[in-house]
Amino acid sequence: MKRICLIFGLVCTTWAATAQRNVILIIADDLSTDYFGFYEDHADTVDVPNMRALSQKGVRFSNGMSNPVCSSTRSTILTGRYSFRTGVGGIVGGVGGSNQLDTSEMTIARLLKIYNPNIAKANIGKWHLHQPAPASNLLNPLKMGYDHFEGPFIGQLPSFTNWTKYTDGVSSTITNYATSENVNNAIDWVKTQGTKAFFLWLAFNAPHEPLHLPPAGLHTYTTLSGTAADINAHPKSYFKAMIQAMDHEIGRLFDSLRVLNRLDSTDVIFIGDNGNTPRTAQIADIGKAKGTIYQYGVHVPIIISGPSVVAPNRTSDALVNTADLFSSILELLGNTGWAASIPTGKPVDSKSLMPIIKNTGADIRPWSFCELFKLTTDSSDGKAIRNKDYKLIRFDYGVEEFYNLSLDPNEANNLLLGKMSVTDVSNYNYLCTELRSLLGSGSPCKDTLSIKELGFGTQVVAFPNPFNTHFDVQPEHGDEFYELQNALGQSLFKGRKITQQDFSALAKGLYFLKIVYPYLGSQVIRLLKN
Numbered sequence: 001m002k003r004i005c006l007i008f009g010l011v012c013t014t015w016a017a018t019a020q021r022n023v024i025l026i027i028a029d030d031l032s033t034d035y036f037g038f039y040e041d042h043a044d045t046v047d048v049p050n051m052r053a054l055s056q057k058g059v060r061f062s063n064g065m066s067n068p069v070c071s072s073t074r075s076t077i078l079t080g081r082y083s084f085r086t087g088v089g090g091i092v093g094g095v096g097g098s099n100q101l102d103t104s105e106m107t108i109a110r111l112l113k114i115y116n117p118n119i120a121k122a123n124i125g126k127w128h129l130h131q132p133a134p135a136s137n138l139l140n141p142l143k144m145g146y147d148h149f150e151g152p153f154i155g156q157l158p159s160f161t162n163w164t165k166y167t168d169g170v171s172s173t174i175t176n177y178a179t180s181e182n183v184n185n186a187i188d189w190v191k192t193q194g195t196k197a198f199f200l201w202l203a204f205n206a207p208h209e210p211l212h213l214p215p216a217g218l219h220t221y222t223t224l225s226g227t228a229a230d231i232n233a234h235p236k237s238y239f240k241a242m243i244q245a246m247d248h249e250i251g252r253l254f255d256s257l258r259v260l261n262r263l264d265s266t267d268v269i270f271i272g273d274n275g276n277t278p279r280t281a282q283i284a285d286i287g288k289a290k291g292t293i294y295q296y297g298v299h300v301p302i303i304i305s306g307p308s309v310v311a312p313n314r315t316s317d318a319l320v321n322t323a324d325l326f327s328s329i330l331e332l333l334g335n336t337g338w339a340a341s342i343p344t345g346k347p348v349d350s351k352s353l354m355p356i357i358k359n360t361g362a363d364i365r366p367w368s369f370c371e372l373f374k375l376t377t378d379s380s381d382g383k384a385i386r387n388k389d390y391k392l393i394r395f396d397y398g399v400e401e402f403y404n405l406s407l408d409p410n411e412a413n414n415l416l417l418g419k420m421s422v423t424d425v426s427n428y429n430y431l432c433t434e435l436r437s438l439l440g441s442g443s444p445c446k447d448t449l450s451i452k453e454l455g456f457g458t459q460v461v462a463f464p465n466p467f468n469t470h471f472d473v474q475p476e477h478g479d480e481f482y483e484l485q486n487a488l489g490q491s492l493f494k495g496r497k498i499t500q501q502d503f504s505a506l507a508k509g510l511y512f513l514k515i516v517y518p519y520l521g522s523q524v525i526r527l528l529k530n
Contacts, residue, residue, distance in 0.1 A: 022266040024200045029208035031272035034282045043282035048247040058305025059314045065368045066322045068297035073273040080326030080350030089373035096374030101129040109145025115335040122148040125203035138169040183249040187256045207242035214245035239280040267306030293384040310359040319368040326350040390427040398509025466528035469504040481516040
């Protein structure tokens with residue numbers, strides 16, 4: 001601890017020595033793990049020496065989870081709160097739309113200002129938590145605690161070499177390459193801070209579309225022509241060039257920090273905000289890319305590097321959510337008592353990564369959560385929860401999917417459509433119960449799945465499943481009693497002749513068929529209605 005007293009006033013101020021450390025959060029836009037050769041699940045490799053060096057000098061998280069789109073992920077980082085609490089569930093101003101972030105939310109920057117006003121705080125690069133109109137919105141980054149904002153306010157740039165930058169509410173037209181401009185602005189801001197501790201949020205638009213050929217010298221893809229036809233023919237090559245250009249400019253930032261004698265006191269966090277777009281996805285089923293709560297849409301790189309990391313060059317398989325960066329950044333800057341400043345009735349979901357950073361613990365949470373919901377809803381809206389091996393997806397229109405990620409990382413085999421093992425059932429019931437507890441609502445979980453044989457020598461099944469109008473139950477013995485319930489537990493049918501019923505009028509979604517066998521017990525079968 002450091003303690004400074006003003007001799008004449010006999011006033012003392014105390015703060016943690018770690019408050020003098022600096023933190024930079026670097027956010028890449030639309031970047032999954034599969035172009036990084038140092039990630040186990042990579043499908044391609046880009047030469048990114050600076051990001052690779054971060055991994056070697058820090059701790060790399062192999063189970064990082066974001067939300068599937070830009071705005072909602074950013075809201076979780078800034079507030080430490082899940083999107084169903086803040087209302088930012090989709091893309092502000094984008095397809096489907098999203099609520100904007102309430103400016104009354106307690107943010108990293110606000111809490112740092114309360115903790116130690118001498119810590120400098122800047123947000124440079126993409127904001128994308130509010131619309132740029134009315135003009136008063138342009139000051140929202142400052143209203144929410146930052147000392148300085150400089151960058152594009154919207155999501156996708158119209159061009160990386162002709163775009164509008166806002167500097168503390170004042171607009172200007174920029175023709176410098178956006179990735180380079182972001183780094184220039186970051187370097188200039190750090191220079192002005194002298195020896196003050198600082199927090200820098202550096203959010204690139206790269207490698208988000210529009211795909212393009214970066215300036216010469218920032219990449220090694222010299223055979224690309226940059227024409228629209230060539231970009232359309234080879235989108236992944238341009239995507240890789242944009243990633244490499246971003247890595248080059250990150251290296252320039254690090255070089256400047258070294259010259260300023262600030263690098264050795266600076267912790268760096270690098271993340272992607274969601275998975276790759278279908279156009280640049282390295283997955284066969286591009287319908288599970290960005291904008292979906294499938295793994296490819298939400299599994300992102302997270303690397304923490306710097307002087308705070310004990311025993312660097314480690315890989316952690318801990319379940320990590322982007323919301324966890326909120327408390328981690330505050331504590332890296334010395335604010336371990338941030339929770340005392342959180343308003344009553346504003347739950348924070350963030351779990352600090354400090355035990356892993358300090359190498360004193362292996363895990364911080366038993367499950368990780370993501371979600372997507374838009375103002376104009378569609379079938380991709382939903383919520384997902386996973387533990388180390390399994391993942392449960394619950395779409396808002398009622399359908400559920402359940403996967404064993406350890407065996408099926410691409411989520412091709414929905415276990416709910418087949419016979420499940422005891423381990424499958426146990427994990428389903430655990431995740432379903434945890435999801436229901438988190439949200440405070442949802443489908444009932446108790447006794448919804450059973451593998452009890454009931455003495456018949458074979459598992460009782462309903463088919464077809466999913467069904468359209470009718471379904472059959474086998475084996476059937478004639479004395480069973482059936483009850484069909486919807487996902488809310490409301491009874492829709494009771495009787496003994498279920499196979500003769502026409503259910504074509506039912507809405508598509510999830511249903512539960514309870515079968516009662518006299519003297520033998522009961523079983524519940526999950527049904528999906530097309």
